[in-house]
Amino acid sequence: MRSLLRDIPSVGWLITALIVVRTIVMALVIIGLGSLIDAPVLSTMWWLGAGVLIAAALLFTEAILPQRLRARTEAAWRQQLAQKNLSLSSTGASSRDDAQLITLATESASKASTYTVLFLGPFFAAFLAPIAVILVIGIAISWPVAGILSIGLCLIPGVLSWARSMLKGAGAGYGRASAQLAGVFLESVRTLGTTLVLDATDSRRQLITKKAEQMRAQVMSLLYRNQLMILVTDGTFGIATTAVAAVLASAGFSAGSLTLGQAVALMLLSRLVIDPVNRMGRTFYTGMAGKPSLLAINRALATRPEHRPDEDLDQAPLQDGDMVIKNLNISRDETPIVHDFSVSIPARSHVAIVGPSGAGKSSLALSLAGLLDFSGDIFLGEHRCSSQELRALVSFVPQSPTLFTGTIANNIDLARTGADSSMIHAELLGKELSADLKVGETGTSVSGGQAARISIARGLLKQSRIIVLDEATAQLDYANAQQVRHTAKSLECTLIEITHRPSEALDADVVVVLEDGRISAIDTPENVAQHNAFFQKAVSEEHQ
Numbered sequence: 290m291r292s293l294l295r296d297i298p299s300v301g302w303l304i305t306a307l308i309v310v311r312t313i314v315m316a317l318v319i320i321g322l323g324s325l326i327d328a329p330v331l332s333t334m335w336w337l338g339a340g341v342l343i344a345a346a347l348l349f350t351e352a353i354l355p356q357r358l359r360a361r362t363e364a365a366w367r368q369q370l371a372q373k374n375l376s377l378s379s380t381g382a383s384s385r386d387d388a389q390l391i392t393l394a395t396e397s398a399s400k401a402s403t404y405t406v407l408f409l410g411p412f413f414a415a416f417l418a419p420i421a422v423i424l425v426i427g428i429a430i431s432w433p434v435a436g437i438l439s440i441g442l443c444l445i446p447g448v449l450s451w452a453r454s455m456l457k458g459a460g461a462g463y464g465r466a467s468a469q470l471a472g473v474f475l476e477s478v479r480t481l482g483t484t485l486v487l488d489a490t491d492s493r494r495q496l497i498t499k500k501a502e503q504m505r506a507q508v509m510s511l512l513y514r515n516q517l518m519i520l521v522t523d524g525t526f527g528i529a530t531t532a533v534a535a536v537l538a539s540a541g542f543s544a545g546s547l548t549l550g551q552a553v554a555l556m557l558l559s560r561l562v563i564d565p566v567n568r569m570g571r572t573f574y575t576g577m578a579g580k581p582s583l584l585a586i587n588r589a590l591a592t593r594p595e596h597r598p599d600e601d602l603d604q605a606p607l608q609d610g611d612m613v614i615k616n617l618n619i620s621r622d623e624t625p626i627v628h629d630f631s632v633s634i635p636a637r638s639h640v641a642i643v644g645p646s647g648a649g650k651s652s653l654a655l656s657l658a659g660l661l662d663f664s665g666d667i668f669l670g671e672h673r674c675s676s677q678e679l680r681a682l683v684s685f686v687p688q689s690p691t692l693f694t695g696t697i698a699n700n701i702d703l704a705r706t707g708a709d710s711s712m713i714h715a716e717l718l719g720k721e722l723s724a725d726l727k728v729g730e731t732g733t734s735v736s737g738g739q740a741a742r743i744s745i746a747r748g749l750l751k752q753s754r755i756i757v758l759d760e761a762t763a764q765l766d767y768a769n770a771q772q773v774r775h776t777a778k779s780l781e782c783t784l785i786e787i788t789h790r791p792s793e794a795l796d797a798d799v800v801v802v803l804e805d806g807r808i809s810a811i812d813t814p815e816n817v818a819q820h821n822a823f824f825q826k827a828v829s830e831e832h833q
């Protein structure tokens with residue numbers, strides 16, 4: 290019960306108050322009706338007419354207002370979730386994360402608003418409105434009768450908490466099944482091209498069917514439990530309360546302790562006592578299904594935003610000087626990948642890191658950019674950098690470019706720093722990719738190489754002292770790749786380049802060969818080409 294009190298928003302209490310007031314007005318109308326049966330007085334008729342009008346107006350408000358309040362609450366959550374999503378880095382988010390977010394902003398927001406506004410408001414009214422009616426019965430008819438009827442009321446909390454515990458697991462199970470289905474569906478849409486090429490549509494279809502079936506089973510389980518709930522609430526409160534009231538009314542009328550009007554009023558009021566409980570019982574399934582959704586939304590909104598490098602740029606001291614890496618060790622999934630990597634990279638030099646596939650080059654690049662945990666030390670000048678500082682100080686350009694919907698200018702200056710991008714734009718993108726050209730999902734399609742150049746331009750515009758290109762030029766021809774290096778060097782930064790093409794490494798000041806996570810050679814390109822077997826083989830393969 291305490292958690293429900295925490296969940297209900299102020300608009301939920303408004304609905305509770307509306308139902309309680311409307312129930313009291315209807316109870317007074319019924320009492321008036323009873324006194325008219327006993328003695329038809331004109332003034333009572335006027336009061337009765339006014340009461341009916343007020344009750345009708347309250348019923349009308351009750352039919353319209355909750356849906357509007359629910360829609361407003363849902364929209365507010367959507368907005369908060371959207372803002373939260375914008376503050377979280379989207380890079381590296383898995384399809385599962387995306388699906389979760391979509392489920393949260395759509396289905397969960399809708400269910401949670403139904404739960405907090407449409408369900409919790411009437412839920413608390415189901416306790417308070419019957420108490421109000423019993424009080425009206427006590428004041429206007431008889432306190433002993435009110436006392437007997439109130440015994441049934443004491444059962445309400447027990448029945449409701451039983452119903453809650455019964456639906457709790459089912460609601461969470463449904464939420465899980467629904468999120469899994471959304472995840473698989475989204476992943477299938479994203480990978481449609483690959484799925485078609487691999488002729489794997491049947492297995493994807495089977496997977497979606499399986500997940501949809503699991504969700505259907507969860508829905509059926511919820512419906513079954515809800516029907517049981519309706520049976521219990523209608524049975525316990527409906528039939529029992531009406532029967533007790535009928536016995537009390539006829540016994541009281543026969544004994545002369547109740548007038549005919551009071552006996553009729555008592556019968557009608559017994560319906561009013563059970564009405565909120567019955568109505569709540571019928572919406573229990575939809576209502577409680579929103580509780581896990583609310584928890585998920587609260588969890589998502591409480592998630593701390595991922596670290597944003599640009600926020601630190603102002604705080605981190607702008608480090609310059611050589612990059613000295615000492616005893617760097619990197620593990621992935623508890624498997625050691627890079628071992629005791631130590632190297633000193635002079636400021637404004639160009640270092641190429643080459644090596645066979647799986648040697649650990651990308652892992653190393655990610656760690657140097659502060660994007661992957663490592664042990665060991667990375668110094669910039671005299672300063673030993675944390676991962677957080679590296680993220681702020683190093684610009685990392687991945688192999689797969691990501692384009693966002695918007696103009697090329699927006700894409701290059703994603704953080705809206707307002708930095709002058711004209712030189713970078715002219716050198717890397719030229720006239721073919723003008724600043725105001727729209728790209729991304731709703732814009733012009735660009736080639737892989739053009740997307741790579743946009744991504745590199747974005748990395749260079751960050752104006753970091755160190756730029757790490759992780760095979761970022763792999764999709765470019767030699768001339769364009771050369772231009773990238775030329776532009777990067779003109780920015781007077783240290784350039785660390787992971788590459789598979791020895792011809793690109795030949796431009797570097799120093800070549801580091803990484804094999805099995807260890808340095809097997811480190812020297813000028815000419816010397817490495819003379820002495821390192823891997824590099825020699827790569828050069829000859831490239832020339833073939």
Ligand SMILES: Nc1ncnc2c1ncn2[C@@H]1O[C@H](COP(=O)(O)OP(=O)(O)OP(=O)(O)O)[C@@H](O)[C@H]1O
Pocket residue numbers: 621622626644645646647648649650651652653
């Ligand atoms: N996300 C990951 N989680 C766990 N292990 C990973 C992950 N990415 C890569 N690895 C493992 O780390 C090892 C090194 O991979 P890495 O991508 O760093 O090598 P690489 O030299 O860049 O290879 P390539 O040239 O093929 O890109 C591999 O054994 C790989 O299986």
